[in-house]
Amino acid sequence: MGLALITGWTAFPRALYVRREQPLQFQHKTHSEKSGLTQCDSCHVVGSDGEFNGIARIETCAGCHAEKVGTSKAEATLVDSYIKPSRETPWLVYSRQPANVWFSHAIHTRRAGLACTDCHGAYGTSDQPKVYEQNRISGYSRDVEGHSMSGLGRAPHDGMKMSDCEDCHRRRKVEVGCLGCHK
């Protein structure tokens, strides 16, 4: 029994998630501190009709990185393999929701006045991308599923599953039906 418990709690989680590296060692820190892109929406823009562009497309990067800035290896990869051929960077999106989820950044930031960090944590100040852990079966990012296996002792912005959305909505007494978040 003990054996089963130990495997179940330790080995299993390791086996369940595949750990993947981002295509580029992107540094939020440098961009916010050195390049003066202090606001999240300097790159992650909500458009006029409320549509959210998510991670900046390659044109945006090219705005500054048309030529190599600095000598880092990541910089070289960025310019040579993405900007020059104007290929989109295949980012692994930590908070990517499944296809049937409709989430409007406009509604949550403009109307509800949430801060980016409320859901995404302080990731904007990280100096290198964390490892992307993907569930082998469901294909979800572990940041969506939440890191704690037992679901206990979670950080406030750990996990972006339906239950997490529901908790927040309950706390803020905002009632929505299925249509509110699903398409």
Added chain:
Amino acid sequence: MSARYGFVIDLDRCTGCGACMVACAAENNVPPANPRATPRTGLTPILVRKVSNGMEGAAHREAFIPIACMHCGNETPCVRVCPQQAVEVDKETGIVVQMPQRCLGCRYCMTACPYHARYFNWWDPAWPAGMERSLNPGVAVRMRGVVEKCNMCSARLHSAKEKAAAAGRKEIDPADYIPACAEACPTGAILFGNLADKNDPVASASHSSDAFRLLARIGTEPKVYYKSTEDWVKALAERDSPQPTEAQHG
């Protein structure tokens, strides 16, 4: 304020062209038919049915009746029977929402629906190579083994909401939300609007003397109204009125 969206469909104006069916399918990422699909195993969230008065010769008349989910407002049959809340009546809009990702495909809701407005995905959805690029990003593709139906083009409601939020408005602009079928109808036979709003043309149309609903006596309060000036067409509303027969092939 909460809305009660609904349709008033003028059968005098329906020429049975089928634009609503195609527009609906394109908007909602409904896949083209599997080679083995038939009218009884297909996916047509809105289906235009051809009816005739059963007469011969010059007295023979035909009409077309577009049938989609009636978004029943009372004792909604499908909502009542779904074992795991994959269907619900949206409080805010009155839309009867089907959530295929929650559905386990027991099809109890299909037996419950008197309008046959619910469809089962008998096959995995498939498009010819490359055609998946033409899919509408606002709508999730369903998978095999689940039930789907008209959700009143909720994707369009979503973008309307988002637009409103971006503009700092709380209510959506009615002009931003019109389902694909109503928008597509070349003769303007399909009228869409908020039945709860007295000033909405749909509300008034639904009260016209020519307006009727299908099987209204069952008491499910459908939010889809029909209109016709022809008596034999009006007679199609209820079962115990003289019955025309379903005509084959258009």
Added chain:
Amino acid sequence: MGNLLVMDRRLIARGAERTSTMRFVLWLVPWVALLALGIYAAGLCLYYGLNQTHMDNRFAFGMWIFLDLGMIAMGAGAFFTGFLVYILKQEDLKPILNSAVVVGLICYSGAMAVLMVDVGQPLRAWFTFWHPNTHSMLTEVTFCISCYLLVLILEYVPVLLQNRQLRKVPSFLVFEHQLHKLVPVLAAVGAFLSFFHQGSLGGLYGVLRGRPFAFRQGFAIWPSTFFLFILSAIAVGPSFLMLVTAAVETFAGRRLVGANVFRKLGFISGVLLGAYVAAKAIDTLVWLNITSRAVGFTPGDFYAYKPFGSALMFLEIVPLGLIPAFLLTLPVTARKRGWLLCGAALACSGVLLNRFVLTVQTLALPTLAFDEFLQYTPSWQEVVTFAGVIAYGVILYSLSYRYLPLFGQTKGADKNVSVG
């Protein structure tokens, strides 16, 4: 081969007469083949999806649901006998109790298995427990049936533990002893659950206000079919037990239970059947003249389409309802085993017909004024899948009968064990 023989012999209770291993194996072979075929067909439906069946958007339920309902009605004998024996203290029915449990287990587990193939997304079926819709009859059914299936398994375990080999494990003996104490409780729980889901199965169709052919008025949240199903189920449960027992007796070539047991079962069955038929008649009148007329549906809308004429309704109520009721209760016929079994058979087919009409005819009939009457014939995958379940039933029962004291006739064997 040799040690198979030995094993077989060692598993059979001492003193119990069983046919030779050879004949037993030969008997099993065709059934095992059928079961394999059934599993293959079910596999097709699970792998390629339900397009393998002939169900469609209008015939969303098919042969499977009809037979599930039928099977579960037949399985009612299990809980009802338990109820009679442990709650109503009808000790003389005890001999068939084990057999009843096995029959019940087979019917319920079989139905469950078919349902798992019938739904489009079996891997999501557990959502019903996670996000239950308390208004849905199907939720009620799912909960009760799965719980009752557990109960049946728990009831089956002590029977299983009476096997000669398993009795050798002391801890099992203790376990069985404890379980035996528990059995009356289980029977009570089982009875409660079963009454409920038998009813909900009826409710399943009775609540369909969109299907005036099935829709019924009711009491509180339950349509009349809820109660009719309970009544019909407990009425035919015993009858079905009689048929099964009789069948086994024919194969075993000797009487397994006293004639008194048969007569009692028959009597109970008959009385309840009579009550059911009476209730059904009243319900039919109310429904035809009030319920369905109120929504603009006339009997013509229901019985104008062949083969679903009013003859079917008559057949269900008189030849397959009233007549068996008399056959089972009247002393004249009840004394004769032949008549008794005949009555039982009629009763069972009557209830099967009822389930058929409610599931299939409901969907075949038009609802909208411009609907057409629909036909549906099951695909071979549907038929074979179900045949597989029957095979599974036969196999499980045969094994149980061979190695377990189904009819409490292994008393002698017990003695031997305690001696040697």
Added chain:
Amino acid sequence: MKVSRRDLLIGGAGAIAGLVLSPVPWKLLGDSSIWTQNFPWIPQPARGPVETKYSACTLCEAGCGIRLRMAAKCPVGITGVRSHPVSQGALCALAFAAHQLNWHPRRLREVRHAGHAASWAEAQAAFRKACAEGPIAIIDGRPGRAASSAFEAFTRNHHGSYQVVLSAESQALSPYARWSGVSVASLGYDMENARTIVSFGAPLLDGWGTPGRFTRLWSVRAAGAADPQLRLIQIEPSLSRTAARAWRWIPVREASEAALAAGLARVLLEEHMVNAKGPMPQLSLAEAAAATGLSTEAIHDLAHTMLENRPVVVIAAGDNPAIAALNVLLGTVGAPGGIVRKRGDVPVQIAAGSLPSSLRAVLVDSTVPWEFSIPTDAEVFRFAAWDGGGNKAGWLLPAPGFLEELTDVPTPPTFSRETYAVALNLVAPSTEVQSAAQFLLKINPTLPVVKKVIQARCEEIFRGRKGTVYGEHAVAVTKIDSAQHLEEQLRQGAVWVGDAPSSGKLQCDLKEWPAENRLARTINWATAWVPPVFPALGTKLYQESNLRELPAGRQG
């Protein structure tokens, strides 16, 4: 140490208990169900910026205005444009899925010669050789486009002949063209001013002309009214969609329309119901009645009903002079609410019915309907975006698909005013394609280039200072400051519409009642549509429902 049966059993029980207390079973249960919600083999929409573009549908000559919703630079939705003066927001059923056509399984992806794969270079060489060896013909399915002028120029330079295939709508107008000497392309119906329309089998409510124009008109003025402002009388053997919704449906025998026309003419003339004195048809009223299966009274009544509400115009389904002659009697040719002349002279086109013999090669443009079989034994170079099947002879050349080429959209034949629109190449071709014009340009670089011709046409319109440009707003040409600006607007999906026709200047004199009756080619939703294939979603109409049938010779 010996493991007893008991130890095993206990151990097993323990392991099970342990697993149940660990996340394993629960996580697996959850993840497997999530997996079923996102099966990896279910296609997902592409992510990318969403934008809106306006253009004109190029799938038939109607040129309806379309609004495209683009995601990741690919159209994901099509809707009509309410402000479009011709289509008025309406589209045919198929147009709503037209953006899927470019991936149709029958998309022509390679050059084919005699059924085998070939290269563009080979095709070029073969056509160049043919031009050098003898006379060639070019067949155009949609005259009046920029490409058409390239075709004409090429045939002029290479002593070839330029011929056109007319749509059924244009064919219905050709009798008037023959009698008046005015080109078909200059004629149209002034339906907006008509109060009675007598249709001899023309599917007016089923994709005829431009889907929007008449359906909207009918919907506003006729639908559902017992005594409508606009009376639609449908004469047709079977209860078509139009007949089903018409004010009156007159069932007649197959192909007896001309006889009925003659019968009506007799009543009109004998009872002096019209000013015209003749010509009188040879057919007697009784004979007409016999032919049509109607009673003489019925024909008589019909004649009277026709005139109750004037102006009345008669519309045929195809080239049927007897029916056209009715309009002449009724005096509706050149009159408001009748047949009108929408513009000055444009060159009269030769219909490709009979090609000159001894041709070396025939080039067929992709606008020619697949059904049109080329009456020649010369080498055929057929351009097509989709393979309609059955074409094993000659060259099959992959043309640009839906919105894959820059083209202009001239006025639709039935419309009463001149129009001009431009359709941009909004979609990058998914395969190596060439339009016929591009192909010819490679052979003769002096040919007019489509882009240039469009520019010239815009300047012409600008200098003409007539009409209005309907884009986001309606702007009179006089208010536009430059030809470039006008062109820019058209390139963004606006449409130019000329001023109301100056009626008159259209004279048809009939010496005798037209005897010959060419069998009218009836058209409907499917044949008005040029590609030989339907969008995949067409199955909703003809496979997943009984609403329509897939017409013979069409590919799903």
